[in-house]
Amino acid sequence: MRSSRARLPLAGLILLGLTCCGAAAAPAAVRVVFFIGDGVGTAHWTAALFSTDSLAVGRLPVVGLVDTRADPDLVTDSAAAASALATGHSTRNGRISMDRAGGLLETVLEVAEGRGRATGLVVTCSLTHATPAAFAAHVTDREEQAEIAVQMAGAGIEVMLGGGLRWFDGERRRDGRDLLTPLRRTHRFVSDAPGLRGLDLTGTDRLLGLFAVEHMEPAPTREPTLPEMTDAALAVLDHDPDGFFLMVEGSQPDWRAHDHEPLEAVAAEVIDFDRAVARALEFRRRRPDLLVVVTADHETGGLAVVAGQGGRPEAGYVTGGHTAALVPLFAIGPGAERFAGIHTNEEIGRLLLAAVRR
Secondary structure, eight states: OOOOSOOSHHHHHHHHHHHHTTOOOOOOOEEEEEEEETTOOHHHHHHHHHHHSOOGGGGOOEEEEEEOOOSSOSSOOHHHHHHHHHHSOOOOTTOBSBOTTSOBOOOHHHHHHHTTOEEEEEEEEETTSHHHHHHHOOBSSTTOHHHHHHHHHTTTOSEEEEEOGGGTOTTTSTTOOOOHHHHHHHSEEEOSHHHHHTOOGGGOSOEEEEOSSSSOOOTTTOSSOHHHHHHHHHHHHTTOTTEEEEEEEEOSHHHHHHTTOOHHHHHHHHHHHHHHHHHHHHHHHHOTTEEEEEEOSOEETTOEEEEOGGGOEEEEOSOSSEEOOOEEEEEESTTGGGGOEEEEHHHHHHHHHHHHTO
């Protein structure tokens, strides 16, 4: 983990002298947590609220809406949407942080790494899935998960938690390439919830958790939970005095809506996601300089909450795919006011890039 602190007495004296002479101080630490609820539109939040009566996002004072369209499509997929959020540039469906001409688009995670800040990805799907991939890899097709894993393993990311063991384990990869062994030399490695809970995170600067061969189990039976993984990531990343960028995805509300599952299943996923947001807000009590932004990559299902038998809320769907509906955004922290109003997804990406460049 990188640090801007001087390690030699001479360097410290020089720094002190420059400060006394009025030289510009080193940039302050920047801490950003970006939450993406995959497929989560207004009705998904409604389902969660009707199930729990109180949501952590309700404590975020800045509210906005995001236009999720891809280039040139009205309805985006997760790859194009996440790429826009990660890079500040709109692209075509299926691409992972590459423009329409095949050029690489620098991501907010890469900018943070380049500035010496710690970075992390926390998801409930495979780490190589479209949304996390867009922050740490560049491919023309989101299905190139073997290549995404190679790029992700070499990206210098301090914390990676989620599923996807099959893409890192040489015994499971078709090409036999072992990405896991080198990562275990540089990162503390855990493969189950008890292992994560038993870690001494005070002495952990790099953490890799692969909790499923492919995707993690659905909520509420998922182990570890998204809040637990978020807690662990924040504890590790906070060791870097230069700050950090963390992306947390609630990956599976999208799948519940694709499959037209009952409202209770949708609500369980969004509540798990919202509880992860609550952990970030608890962390913010100690670190009030933390910027927290919560949004979605797109809406899934055209979900509506309707009155069923006996007036009980039920799910109504208009499609098994994504829609072009605007999705809500919530924010708190330094610069949060810039996220208010209606923005395109690429504008949100540019605001995130500006935040980590402060």
